[in-house]
Amino acid sequence: MAEFSEALFSIFFIETLLNGLLLGGILALLSLGLNLIFGVIDVVWICYAEIIMVGMYLIFWLNTDLGLHIIPSMFLGILFTGFVGWLTHKLVISKLINAAPINQLIATGGLLFFFQGAAMIVFGIEFRNMGISLGSLALSEDIYLSWTRLLSFAISGIIVIILYVFLSKSYLGAAIRAISQDREIMTLMGVDTKKLYLMTSAIGGGLAGLAGCLLVLQYDVHPFIGLSFGPITFIICVMGGLGNMVGGFLAAFIFSELITIGGYFAEIEWGYVLAFVFFIAMMFLKPEGLFTRKS
Amino acid sequence: MLRISKLNAGYGSFQALFNIDIEVNFGEAVAVIGPNGAGKTTLMRAVSGLIPVKSGSVDMEGVDLINTPSHDIVKLGIAHVPEHRRLFPRMSVEDNMKMGSFSPQFREKYAERLEFVYNLFPRMKERRNQLAGTMSGGEQQMCAIGRALMSDPKILLMDEPSAGLAPVIVQQVFELIDKIKSDGLTVLIVEQNVKQVLKVVDRAYILEAGSLRMQGSSKKLLGSKEVQKAYLGM
Ligand SMILES: Nc1ncnc2c1ncn2[C@@H]1O[C@H](COP(=O)(O)OP(=O)(O)O)[C@@H](O)[C@H]1O
Numbered sequence A: 001m002a003e004f005s006e007a008l009f010s011i012f013f014i015e016t017l018l019n020g021l022l023l024g025g026i027l028a029l030l031s032l033g034l035n036l037i038f039g040v041i042d043v044v045w046i047c048y049a050e051i052i053m054v055g056m057y058l059i060f061w062l063n064t065d066l067g068l069h070i071i072p073s074m075f076l077g078i079l080f081t082g083f084v085g086w087l088t089h090k091l092v093i094s095k096l097i098n099a100a101p102i103n104q105l106i107a108t109g110g111l112l113f114f115f116q117g118a119a120m121i122v123f124g125i126e127f128r129n130m131g132i133s134l135g136s137l138a139l140s141e142d143i144y145l146s147w148t149r150l151l152s153f154a155i156s157g158i159i160v161i162i163l164y165v166f167l168s169k170s171y172l173g174a175a176i177r178a179i180s181q182d183r184e185i186m187t188l189m190g191v192d193t194k195k196l197y198l199m200t201s202a203i204g205g206g207l208a209g210l211a212g213c214l215l216v217l218q219y220d221v222h223p224f225i226g227l228s229f230g231p232i233t234f235i236i237c238v239m240g241g242l243g244n245m246v247g248g249f250l251a252a253f254i255f256s257e258l259i260t261i262g263g264y265f266a267e268i269e270w271g272y273v274l275a276f277v278f279f280i281a282m283m284f285l286k287p288e289g290l291f292t293r294k295s
Numbered sequence B: 001m002l003r004i005s006k007l008n009a010g011y012g013s014f015q016a017l018f019n020i021d022i023e024v025n026f027g028e029a030v031a032v033i034g035p036n037g038a039g040k041t042t043l044m045r046a047v048s049g050l051i052p053v054k055s056g057s058v059d060m061e062g063v064d065l066i067n068t069p070s071h072d073i074v075k076l077g078i079a080h081v082p083e084h085r086r087l088f089p090r091m092s093v094e095d096n097m098k099m100g101s102f103s104p105q106f107r108e109k110y111a112e113r114l115e116f117v118y119n120l121f122p123r124m125k126e127r128r129n130q131l132a133g134t135m136s137g138g139e140q141q142m143c144a145i146g147r148a149l150m151s152d153p154k155i156l157l158m159d160e161p162s163a164g165l166a167p168v169i170v171q172q173v174f175e176l177i178d179k180i181k182s183d184g185l186t187v188l189i190v191e192q193n194v195k196q197v198l199k200v201v202d203r204a205y206i207l208e209a210g211s212l213r214m215q216g217s218s219k220k221l222l223g224s225k226e227v228q229k230a231y232l233g234m
């Protein structure tokens, strides 16, 4: 017991909490685009993490193989995934907009394998690393925080604020909130719903590309990388209440703290176990999402 | 101003409207009355382009509405207050108003129109930050009418604005329609509340089972034996 309380007040525990916070920032960004698309179009993009992977590869390729500077590479990566999001809606979802949800799931699941396969054909199955290290920030003699994580956290925070202001203040943002409440009546408001869906899909795809920019600095790229954070992204969205962006944002931090705290007391794998157990328990106790009011 | 001719419309193979001819002139208030299931809502939806038309024409000041994309119809000056109000329930009253002036051409007049609507419904100004879905039925109806007026329309289509409201509120809704009309706005309204609506409109059409049965001035219809027996319970 004494050992436990010692561990709790140790300086390393504070580092753990901070790292959890930083991880939460990037998980929040991951869930944002998926939640936006679900909230507006009512379709779950099973292949969302694979669009992030596409972004990561493109940035990697532009930067490492073509020698383009990292900033324009990232910019092009975001544009391209935005286009991929647009195409995903145009070619697949729009044809299934009134279909049963299971058919939509199967179609976006099919896209997941398509993106994986395409990445394998083009880039092979090797792990690719950009080899960029930003080093870490020493808060004290014992506490180090990685600059890439700090940067990711800051960018996630900025994007969340921009998205919040966009959704609550602009006409387009209001339309995006409104269309999920009554699609048909949007036509009477003069909204071209097909165009609005395409625009939302492009924004969602662009957010995936942005997540790709931050992930490519921290992780190796390979065709199956989507599988390592896709499921977490879904769980966070479900935990926050699918389509509820604020809920997803908060859930990302709960989830990341559980992972890092679990990892602090045991191995990091136990952190994931802890987070998943929490998720399963929540599914029994509050299946509509942690932050969803019953209607 | 609005001319519907030989209109046939329905859902899939089911035909709900047969050869409808209706005309609304500038500054007029016209009602279409008929029992439940007569096709009143279908008529409104056909004008606004929410359902495809089988044949016939709908013309607004010389523009053919049938070949106009449905989201462009509001830009021609046609605002539609739909059946059951259909507000955005989880958005504030003011955000609902904002959606009413969504089209870029209406946005510059947003502040002016908002003031106009709040003058018409001081209640909406008080409730402007409340979620629309949490208001009473009467308030929601005001919000729905306000939202439609945000686009400064030439003609207001109203689909049973009095349905589901308490008698006192129904009275207020018809007083409001009377006021809107005397302010010079053209109105096409569908109603089952025949007695009340005939007091505020100039002319009316009677729709039964998808076909027009009768038409004439409100005075003439109020005096007609047939109407009195079928709709006024006399
Ligand atoms: N979405 C729909 N699909 C099929 N039939 C419909 C639909 N909506 C209405 N109808 C039918 O069309 C007819 C006219 O309906 P409606 O226009 O709603 O009547 P009203 O508004 O006068 O009560 C009714 O017979 C109704 O059952």
Ligand SMILES: [Mg+2]
Residues within 6 Å of the ligand: B040, B041, B042, B083, B160
């Ligand atoms: Mg009706």
